[in-house]
Structure formats: structure tokens, C-alpha cells
Amino acid sequence: MDKKLDVVVVGAGLAGLSAGRNLRTAGKTYAILEAHDRPGGKVFSEKIEGRTFEHGPQFVNRDMTEIVALAHETDQSLTRTTLAENAVFIDENRRVIDPLLAEIEERLTAAEIPENQSVKEFTRTQLKDPYLEKVANSLFSEEITNDSNEVSLAYLLEMSERYLSNKPENGFQVAGQLSNITDFLAELSGERVHYGDPVKQISGTEGDYTVQTEEAVYHTKAVIVAVPPTAAKRITYSDSLHEHFGEALSSFTDGAVIKYTWIYQEPFWHETETENGFKAVGGVVSVNQPGAAIADSSTEQDTESRLTTFIGGKTAKQYAEKSPEERFEIVLDSLVNAFGEPAKEYVTVKEAVWVNEPYYSGGYSDALRKDGLKDAAKILRNPYQGMVFAGTELAIGYPGFMEGAVRSGKAAVQELLGS
Template identity: 30%
Template sequence: MERYDVVVVGAGLAGLAAARDLTAAGKRVVVLEARDRVGGRTDHALTRAGVLETGGQWVGPTQTEVLALIDELGLETFRQFDAGQRVTVLNGADTRRLQEAPSISATGGAELAAVIERLDAMAATVSLSSPWLTGDAELWDSMTVESWLTSEVEDEEALQYLRALVPGIFSAEAPELSLLHFLFYVKSAGSIADLLRIEGGAQESRVLGGSHLISERMAEALGDAVRLGTRVHTISHDADGVQVVHDGGEVSADHVIVTLPPTLAGRLRYEPPLPAARDVLTQQVPMGSVIKVHLVYERPFWREAGLSGQAFSTVDPLSLTIDNTPPGTDHGVLLGFFEGRHARPLSELTPAERQKIAVDCVVRFFGPEAAEVLEYVEKDWTMEEFSRGCYGGRLGAGVWTQYGHALAAPVGRIHWAGAESAEVWNGYMDGAVRSGRRAAREILG
């Protein structure tokens, strides 16, 4: 049997970042990846407008680990297009307000700002390393985000706006999240503005050529240490080491780093079985539901009308759009998301049916020219066998306080990484990189 210092399960950003640090420290490492590609929840498609990212794509200024990595790998970033007016669709009073009118009433806007300030202040008190030890952890983990919003927000438009923000961040609905998890996630990113903003926030920049290049460059440097099409199903572990069994054989090592999201990590077989806390945790960190769609046009016609290509709707199934045109093309590209409750029934339709629904939405947002689609590209992440949802795993009510301590704590020689286990920028590419590097430090230190 082949013997290594460390086996890494999963060649996404977390696994490759871990393998990179371990290799640099002189460790013998192998990375086992079920897919026939690296990159995990980052992926791409080649279209007539160039490379489009079908998974995670943005980086922001406080995401310092991923930015440093991008730089070290010789990659470059460019700014997200962000000029022109936004389209906001609210049905607070059974009306649709487009950019010509204020997107929210003065009363609603004032309450929205006040509520966001309150949530930021609450988030500031959350312990990132031990959210369950936060002063109000028990209270905040006993309720859903929806319960808090309905009890605290009076203005109907502000309430709708806030409810609709949730799937935009989590690809899950307000009832599906613990308030404590929401606040942890805000703190992990910095603030609600850090999560939502383009300039200065999580959507500020993109990677030239596509975010998948971060993983590809790391994998290139690791060479034969990365094995694609190698699906792990069993991890045996004892005082002497670990044996990791995949469909085509097995490898042994001193340590293993499992980078799969908790729900998929829970589907591996462990011998001996994991402690109860870790196992039961993996039973309840479900993945979000999102279908990411790209619409390629002859040109970015919305820009000529003074529009940014950004839409935010509390009623349409395509609830968020943004101009995702890459540099170096005359074509225009709109990116849209079907998220949460919208994504779930649409997952059962055909691509052509989804395309029609997406086009109907962008025509409502940006006018009849939006019907002239040259190319449609989509990715339903819930149907990806080796992700089973995006953007990531979430914790519902009661989970952080009962099981949060098992999210990243090693079990003997088994270490856990992946964006869900990150303290900073949890759920993001930056968090994934951080989590892999942290797991590597656990082994090296």
C-alpha cells in the first residue's frame, strides 16, 4: 500500500491550499478527487463571450488569503462592472417599482438601514472561534431568521427586502437559518455591507480567466500528487495512521484532511465510526439550492440604456442578476441566480424550460432586447453529485449551540477543512483557502 504523510480528500480550494502548504513544508501528500477536474465549487464554461464561471467567482478586498494566493499564482483580478442604475422589484403594495422610481419607500428605507445596523451590532458580539459561547447564543440559536425579522421589522417593504436578501447570501430561505448562524456569517465576513456590496465588498473583483484557475495553478504545481476520478468511500483510522479507500485502491498516511462539506463528509464510511457529536452534526448542515445561469447577448445593451445589469426582485424566480461580461469581448453577459425556494421546483424542469423562465425575468427587468439570447449556460448545483448544493452548508436553529464544536475539531488523525469550517469568510473562496491552510497547520504544528 502506498504510504504518505497526508492524504487530502477533495481537490477544491481547501484541499489544494492544504496540499500546497504541506508540500512546501516537505510533507509527502496525495490529493484524491472524485471529479475529473479540480476546483470543487468553482468551475467554468467556455462560451462565445469567453470563459464564464459557473460556480464561485468573486473576491473582495478583505479576502486577503485568497487575494494573496491569486497573486502568488501569477493570476490577476479585474473589477466587477458596476455603473448605471439598478432595477429593484418589490411587491409591497402590489406594485413593481423599476429604477425610475425610488426602489423602497422612505419609511421602509429608514427601517431597513436601522435593522441592518442592529443586526451588524448583534453580529459584532459573536465569537468566531466558538459561536456557541456568544453571550446571546442560546436565544439567537433558538429562533429562525424569519422569526426574528417578523417580530422586529414593521415596514412591509423593508421586511420583504430583508427576507429576499437571505437567499441571495445563503441560497436558502429565512426560515431555514438559525439567527445565530446568520449573525456568525455576517461577523465572519465583517458586516452585512461586506457581504452585499460590490465596491469594497464580497463582489468587488473577479479573476481574469476564471476563478477555477486558482485551483488549476495549484494543481499544476502539485503534479502527480493530485489524482482525479478517485472517489473515496472509506476512511479507517487508528493510533498508527489512516487508510483511505477509494473506488480504485487505497492509500495510507499519518493524517487525512477531509475537505468535503459536512453533509458529504458524513456520507463517507469511517472505521471506527465517528464520535456522536461529529456524526450527528453532519446530519444537519444541508447545502443551499442554487441554479446559476448565464445569458449571452450580442452586446451589453443594458449599459446603453444607463442600466448596470443588476436586478434585485422579491418576487421573480430569477431574483438577482448582474453584468458578468468578461474583459475582451464585445458580447454582453447577464448572470442570474435561481435561489432557495425558486431553485427547488426549477431543478425538476428541463434546461429549455428554465431558460424560458430566466428570459421572461430579464425581459421584465431590462426590456424586450433581453429576449435576444445568443447562448444560455446554466449549472444546477443541487444536481452535482460531488457538491449536492451551493453555495454552501448552513446551520439551522439549534445546531450551532448543540453541535458547533464538532465543525472543525479534528477526530484523532482526521482533520476537517472546507469553506463551512472557516472562521473568517465562512462559505467563500477565501474561507475555503483559510480552512485548508488551518488544517495543514494542525498537522505541521
């Protein structure tokens, strides 16, 4: 492309599409370069036989104002996630673990954080109970979709502080398809979005950048890299950019998550025999498969009931190496262990694997390494010589969520145009 653009945006996920919308509003010339053949990044909805499956993120709450507004703009309402009254959490052996989860939260809040301590080091030194340690490691591995020994405890606490709501994250879901939102944002940018052409190199300096893809060359005054840090690290940068951003990009580690959505005619888990008698179960934390969890993901609008299995971190990477059939049998067995034979009576099930994805990155989002730069996110989200990064990992509010991605893309444009 011979004409010099005001901005090139790398990535057409929520952050990149949000940036594009705000550049359009500001009257700037821009292009959005996407490696894959569709917009949305990890937002990926699929409709099969009248049922919508969200293979990536799916939960929101009403304090997530940007994503809620986008739902309304696309004529979609919110539907409440329906948890049974007095629902409890159990492990796969049907032990009620709510008191343990409360203790973990209390210990975590009160913890003094040594320099470069990993999440796993915290569980080993502060919990001092083998079973409690197993529960905590599994819980955190699923939450950060990473090996708890690799991720900074300070980062985990900071992510919690940047969750700007006292409402649960899973309170609502969009009564439609989340891909409607990303399709809407992509349509706003229209032909400015270029698909199937990964960015390979960014060179130049402020006011005069060259962005090279596999198929084309773009000239631009400024650049917004709106892909996860581990994916952004695979791009080659000119020396001055690498010197400024390189260590910050290397401070993040790639996550991994596998997700199963199970459809059932009846919510049999509302009457589960636990060690404390029959209880309604809202979720399961696995102690034998670290990073594995099960959640009741049914909504008010559903005529059927749903469970969602999440497998994060090291366990997800191990399972990704197995055949789909072998992986499925392991996951189904974990459901049967938790809920009994009714778990086998599913209507249908769909799997999504987010592991070793070169352009989206794996997991819900990247996480900060225990030996990474503490201010890596700040370095990346602040413009330098007309270049800035965006993504849910870098968001000041709601990192790791769709809301964070939308806010980050918007903030990147504001910072870039104001710098």
C-alpha cells in the same frame, strides 16, 4: 496503497488543493482523493468562442489576499466589476428598493437573536410589513442559497462578522479563468491527486487510519476532509470519529443554486424605466421568485456586457426539477419583466445547476440549520485524533467565498501539524 502516508486529503476543491500545497511545502507525504474527474469543486470555468463563463464563484475583492495572490501566481490580473454610477436596486416590478435594503440591514444589525431562530422567523417577527418581508426573504434565500426557514439567523449574522472586509464582495473578477488557479494548485501536487474515486469509509485512530475508496485503500497517519459538511456526512466513519464529529456534520444543510450568465452587446439596464423614472440598475431582487436575483456582472475588460441571474434555495430546487427549456423560459421572463424587451436580445447565455450534487454539495456553500450545533464549524475545524475538516463553510475569515476555502485548507494543515 501499501506505504503509509502522512496525510490523506479528501476533496480537490480549493480547500483540499490549498491543503495539498501546504503539505508539499512542509515536506509531508500525502494523497488528494477527488470523486470527480477534474479539480476545483465549484470553481468551474468554461471558455466558449473566446468568452469565459464562470459557472461557480466569480467575484473577489482586494482584501481577499490569498485568492488575489493565486491570481497573480497564475499570471492573471484583476478586472473591476463595472457598475453604472448611481446604480439602484429594483424588484422585478421595477420598484426601487434601495431604502428597503437599508432598512433590512438596520433591523438585522439591531436584532436580538432568540435561541434557534430561523432567518424567516426574523423577517416575520421583526419586519412586520408583508412587502418588506418578501424582499428580505428573497434576498437572504439567494445569499444563503437555502430555504430561509431552515437556516439559523445567528449563523447568517456570524457569517457577516467573519467577512473581514469593508469592501463589497463583487468589486473585482479575475481577468482570465478561475480554473487556471485550481489547475495550478493541482499541478503542484501532480500525481498525488487521484480523480474519479469517491471516498466511502474512514476508519482507525490517530496515527493509523484507513481510507477506503471505491477502487483503492490508503493507509495514513492523519486525514483532512476538505469537502462540504453535507458531502462529508455521506462518508462512513469509525465509531469514535462519528461520535465526535457526527452531530456537527448533521448540523449543516445542503444549499442549491442555479446560475445563468447572459451576454449582451449593450448594457441597456443602465437606462431602465422604474417607478421613479429612468435609472441605471445594478441589481434586481425578486419578490415573486424567492431567492432569485439579477446582477450586473460586466467588467472593465469586457467588450460586451453581462448580466448574471442567481436562483437560490427552495426555488432553485423547484426549478431543477423542470426541463432545461421550461426553466430557461421562466428565467428569461423574469429578465423581461425587470428590463423590458431588450432582455430578449442576448448574444448568448449559459446555465449552471448546483443542486443535489453528492460530492460538491449544492449552493455556494452549506449553511447551519436553525437547530444545529452553534459551534459545529469550530468542532469540525479543530483536529481530533489526527483528523480535521476544511472548507469554506468552516473558514474563520471569508466563509462562503473562495478566499475562505483557501484559508481553511491552509489552516487545517497548520492545525494538524501543530496538534
